Amino acid sequence: MDHIISLFFRSIFVDNMIFAFFLGMCSFLAVSKNVKTSLGLGVAVTFVLIITVPVDYLLQVYVLGPDCLAEGVDLSYLSFILFIAVIAGITQLVEMVVERFSPSLYSSLGIFLPLIAVNCAIMGASLFMQQRINLDPSNSQYIGSVVDAVVYAAGSGIGWTLAIVSMGAIREKNAIL
Amino acid sequence: MGKLISKENKKIFTTPLSVDNPILVQVLGICSALAVTSQLKPAIVMGLAVTIITAFSNVIISLIRHTIPNRIRIIVQLVVVAALVTIVSQILKAVAYDVSVQLSVYVGLIITNCILMGRLEAFAMINKPIPSFIDGLSNGLGYAMILVIVGAVREFLGRGSLLGIQIIPDSFYDAGYINNGMMTMPAMALILLGCVIWIHRAFFSEKD
Numbered sequence: 221m222d223h224i225i226s227l228f229f230r231s232i233f234v235d236n237m238i239f240a241f242f243l244g245m246c247s248f249l250a251v252s253k254n255v256k257t258s259l260g261l262g263v264a265v266t267f268v269l270i271i272t273v274p275v276d277y278l279l280q281v282y283v284l285g286p287d288c289l290a291e292g293v294d295l296s297y298l299s300f301i302l303f304i305a306v307i308a309g310i311t312q313l314v315e316m317v318v319e320r321f322s323p324s325l326y327s328s329l330g331i332f333l334p335l336i337a338v339n340c341a342i343m344g345a346s347l348f349m350q351q352r353i354n355l356d357p358s359n360s361q362y363i364g365s366v367v368d369a370v371v372y373a374a375g376s377g378i379g380w381t382l383a384i385v386s387m388g389a390i391r392e393k394n395a396i397l
Numbered sequence: 398m399g400k401l402i403s404k405e406n407k408k409i410f411t412t413p414l415s416v417d418n419p420i421l422v423q424v425l426g427i428c429s430a431l432a433v434t435s436q437l438k439p440a441i442v443m444g445l446a447v448t449i450i451t452a453f454s455n456v457i458i459s460l461i462r463h464t465i466p467n468r469i470r471i472i473v474q475l476v477v478v479a480a481l482v483t484i485v486s487q488i489l490k491a492v493a494y495d496v497s498v499q500l501s502v503y504v505g506l507i508i509t510n511c512i513l514m515g516r517l518e519a520f521a522m523i524n525k526p527i528p529s530f531i532d533g534l535s536n537g538l539g540y541a542m543i544l545v546i547v548g549a550v551r552e553f554l555g556r557g558s559l560l561g562i563q564i565i566p567d568s569f570y571d572a573g574y575i576n577n578g579m580m581t582m583p584a585m586a587l588i589l590l591g592c593v594i595w596i597h598r599a600f601f602s603e604k605d
Binding site: 339 | 424425426427428429431432469471472475476478479480482483486487501502505506508509510511514583
């Protein structure tokens with residue numbers, strides 16, 4: 221439990237996607253004109269992160285890792301292709317599901333959803349997760365289970381949302397009327 | 398080969414290097430530009446990797462542009478880019494392991510570099526392979542150029558060295574010169590990039 225809490229807060233504040241690693245900078249600069257659209261994009265990114273990072277975690281642990289499919293087979297060099305395919309596929313899926321069940325949310329998020337597939341923050345979270353599986357379990361960045369992966373994804377997404385919303389608020393306040 | 402250096406191709410090659418630089422004018426690919434430029438060597442390697450990947454992904458997408466269904470074109474583009482990035486990352490691990498460790502996840506993040514997607518969508522999907530190759534090459538070089546400028550300034554002022562070789566002599570340090578630690582911080586990359594954009598605008602924006 222301690223580990224989950226520290227991982228959660230660490231990924232929001234210390235390992236903030238934008239301020240510590242510059243991930244998702246393009247949409248951070250392009251979409252942060254006001255609070256409302258920033259919040260919309262932030263929620264969409266968090267949502268996609270919470271789905272993709274655990275899926276990529278399971279793929280990494282049960283398919284790509286050393287000796288997973290067969291003895292002596294290490295497929296981790298395929299991770300880029302597989303991760304990006306998962307992200308693009310899930311973004312498409314989320315778009316269709318949201319369109320079917322909540323047209324109002326779809327119309328407010330609509331333009332941002334396809335953009336998320338090429339957001340560095342999503343791909344970055346999966347790649348960091350892949351690195352952190354190999355860390356020492358006592359390390360506060362260690363990701364050792366699906367729960368850890370979900371917590372890490374949620375923390376990163378919330379950190380990203382906080383950053384873009386605060387930027388949006390500053391720009392909205394400073395906008396020349 | 399005569400067609401390769403025609404007037405149109407020359408124009409395709411020179412505009413992204415000057416007037417229409419992908420980083421300075423379109424503000425694309427900022428994430429990696431800021432993250433890898435604290436030293437010169439990773440900046441050069443990153444610039445070269447992006448140049449190669451942009452050029453070849455442009456060619457491949459341009460070759461298959463008539464067969465890609467419109468609805469899933471983003472996924473097709475991403476998979477092509479991801480395959481090229483995998484090759485480059487494997488080569489990097491074999492040839493320059495220390496740089497590949499230094500770049501860590503940012504090699505993988507070339508996949509989501511906006512410059513790549515922008516060129517594929519805007520140029521390769523509607524042009525023939527040879528102009529696409531030139532366009533990819535020059536956009537990659539335009540990106541590499543800015544990375545090298547920012548990386549060189551940051552390493553020189555922040556560590557007193559270039560490519561890991563000490564430039565500022567020891568006598569300067571004895572006389573009280575101190576490296577500017579601020580330059581190695583991420584925030585200075587953003588400020589330096591802003592200065593480069595400022596200089597660029599001052600030269601090229603008189604037209605409008």
